[in-house]
Amino acid sequence: MNARSFASASLAALFALQATPALASGFDFHGEGSYSHSSTGPAGTSRTTTATDTGSGYNRSTTATNGDASRTSTGSANQNGNYSHSSSGSDAYGSHNSSTSGNVNSGNYNHSGSGSNPYGSYNDSGSGNTHSNTYSGSGTATNAYGQTYHTSTYANNGYVYHGATVNNPVYYGGSAWGWNAGVVWYPSPIYYGGAFWGAFALGAATTAVVYGSVIAANNVTLTSYQIQPSSPGAKLLASYKLTQTPCGPPNLVVIFGPNSSVICAFPNAIVAAGNYSVDPTTLSIVSEKPAVGGLAPPPGGVPNYPVGTVLKTLPAGCANTTIAGAAYYVCGNTWFKPQSGTGGTSYQAVPPP
Numbered sequence: 001m002n003a004r005s006f007a008s009a010s011l012a013a014l015f016a017l018q019a020t021p022a023l024a025s026g027f028d029f030h031g032e033g034s035y036s037h038s039s040t041g042p043a044g045t046s047r048t049t050t051a052t053d054t055g056s057g058y059n060r061s062t063t064a065t066n067g068d069a070s071r072t073s074t075g076s077a078n079q080n081g082n083y084s085h086s087s088s089g090s091d092a093y094g095s096h097n098s099s100t101s102g103n104v105n106s107g108n109y110n111h112s113g114s115g116s117n118p119y120g121s122y123n124d125s126g127s128g129n130t131h132s133n134t135y136s137g138s139g140t141a142t143n144a145y146g147q148t149y150h151t152s153t154y155a156n157n158g159y160v161y162h163g164a165t166v167n168n169p170v171y172y173g174g175s176a177w178g179w180n181a182g183v184v185w186y187p188s189p190i191y192y193g194g195a196f197w198g199a200f201a202l203g204a205a206t207t208a209v210v211y212g213s214v215i216a217a218n219n220v221t222l223t224s225y226q227i228q229p230s231s232p233g234a235k236l237l238a239s240y241k242l243t244q245t246p247c248g249p250p251n252l253v254v255i256f257g258p259n260s261s262v263i264c265a266f267p268n269a270i271v272a273a274g275n276y277s278v279d280p281t282t283l284s285i286v287s288e289k290p291a292v293g294g295l296a297p298p299p300g301g302v303p304n305y306p307v308g309t310v311l312k313t314l315p316a317g318c319a320n321t322t323i324a325g326a327a328y329y330v331c332g333n334t335w336f337k338p339q340s341g342t343g344g345t346s347y348q349a350v351p352p353p
Helices: 003-016 232-239
Strands: 034-040 046-053 057-066 069-078 082-091 094-103 108-117 120-129 134-143 148-156 159-161 210-215 221-225 253-257 261-265 274-279 284-287 319-323 326-331 334-341 344-350
Touching: 210 261, 221 261, 232 261
Parallel strands: 253 274
Antiparallel strands: 034 046, 046 057, 057 069, 069 082, 082 094, 094 108, 108 120, 120 134, 134 148, 148 159, 210 221, 210 319, 253 261, 274 284, 319 326, 326 334, 334 344
């Protein structure tokens, strides 16, 4: 296996570990507090498994050997929702180690792994939260010539991003939650975006101002709302000096947040136009490449119309959006508002709302 294969194996491990392992079951301790079993397979593999009832959970270890190859794995779980698993192995060609731990109640989990053989070595690590559907990980692989390859992975709401992280210019290198007395944001499913953008309700019950919408990569329309000033999302925008604007026009910063939320902002010298995802643990954003999601830019050649222009028919490539209950169409850089009259519906160019 060469270093590139190690890098591929590393990435595969990152994706495989995004699902939270369930609490293990099936051990029958017969009230004895421990269980042990040894066996030898037809191919000569010897295996021993030991499990112990801790009173609030279990500990388990398994060791297997066959010639110069060996593998050891351990695991534990308890009634508080904590779980862990580790594995190590070696043979004549190389060795590997991996570990995973987390809590099923909070949804937080993390993992790490490493391996080496005569062709090179790799290291990877990552963490995520199953409640907010987020994951962040990175890895490196070094070949026998000393060349090192770097990878990064970020997952949010089912989309996987491999782009560069745009480090938070205010909190990079330190805690991103000092402003909140060190309390890290935790998703609340009853609120839009888990309350990352503000504690306002979902659907028709919300009191938040609608700020356009975005058509995601799976053709699902995501409604955007005006964020609340004291929210973590507001701190995020302020750190990057971004100003929120209604979603709809092209060439905006489109930020996909937790729990299928989205907001848009004008690009600036720190953040270029494009699609990004939020990493709530560090209050940073990750570029999405190749760019998917968001409203597709209209075809080239759409002219700019002066305010007050009235059209009976909109040009091709316009995107529709709703802001504060009013319908608009965005055609190139021009906003149109539909109006009804005796001659039917027409569209008047208006200033951006």
